[in-house]
Amino acid sequence: MSDLVLDEPARSAPPEADDGTWLECIACGATFAPFDAIRYTCDDCGGLLEARYDDLPTFDDFSGEGVWRYAAALPFSEGVSLPEGNTPLHEVPRLRESVGVNRLRIKHEGMNPTGSFKDRGMTVGVRVARELGVDRLACASTGNTSAALAAYGARAGMETLVLLPSGKVAAGKIAQASLHDARILEVDGNFDACLDIVQELATDGDVYLLNSLNPFRLEGQKTIGFEILEGFRADYGTYPDRIVLPVGNAGNTAALFKAFRELVAADELGPDEVPALTGVQAEGAAPMVEAVESGADEVRRWEEVETIATAIRIGNPVNAPKALPGIRETGGTAVAVSDEQITDAQRALAGEGVGVEPASAASVAGLRKLRERGVVDADEDVACLTTGHLLKDPDAAFAAGDDPEPVANDVDAVRALLE
């Protein structure tokens, strides 16, 4: 595991920096110019890269709305935008009561333009692609990354290629990628196999990779953390004790940790004010949970994965070296939930008017389980992240909801049914 810590010393820009921005390897500390060449991992050791800035943002630097409100924390001041971010932080009083915590808010990332948080990463990632002068963008995807890439690529006038695990992508997501005109290749393998292939294409220079291995995508996703902190502070004058989120490739876990580290380094947030990052996986795809529960420094790749929550049907979370320290350093944890618990949570959210896809509901299912186990206390203030919209996976919604009832074309027949 890397030694990313919450309270790290401020950095000054190395000679490679461009306008105060550079890339740094989280494993060996090597630094690289950000935009002179395409690289996704460290030239020296193969470790994950992070974007770094010599000028860290304060809350006062933020103005406007959405992802680009946080330009002071991003490598550019504007990007290819649809626009994204500024998602609702729903109150869910009945759910809060039944889970049994002091406060519960739902950060509904399904309200982004293409219906998932991936848009926050793409608005920055596609801007960087422009800077690098590439014209073909690609990703492996469980669905939402492909929808976002297709839409943002279309907006930017760039060619897009997506690799999907055959038969395991929800209908709404393929429909989006298709209509936004991505070239869609269905691979006879799981998501991890798709990522292996596209990573090799990217390394050979055939395509520009916009999976969350790309450090700039995570910069955009940091803004989820800023929005949650600002939202809680505006409503309660305090920050949440805990943020619970679904984990697939662990990009969001890594991105939220980075947002908090930057605020701590800028003296905007005390280390003890940082919310506990709490990851939730499906029981059938839980390599991060396995690592957290066993105290391992590394995640063991699961070759076979299965869950109704196809967006997190991932056995090899590439951002684990960034995310595991995030969970550890913030005093968080990780938990696995069954498909049945996921569906129950999806129904409970829907019962408050909040429509989410199965992976998203995993956050609420995980919170409930941790509360029942006494890991989460009754006096905690919690934000759950719901990552994608209900309409992404209409088949799962039909299966979880009630069936329509046929009725004759006649008012008395309808009335009879209502009695």
Ligand SMILES: *Cc1c(COP(=O)(O)O)cnc(C)c1O
């Ligand atoms: C991509 C995605 C996830 C997984 O997020 P990571 O950052 O890869 O952990 C979870 N839920 C939905 C709906 C997604 O699209």
Ligand SMILES: [Zn+2]
């Ligand atoms: Zn390195």
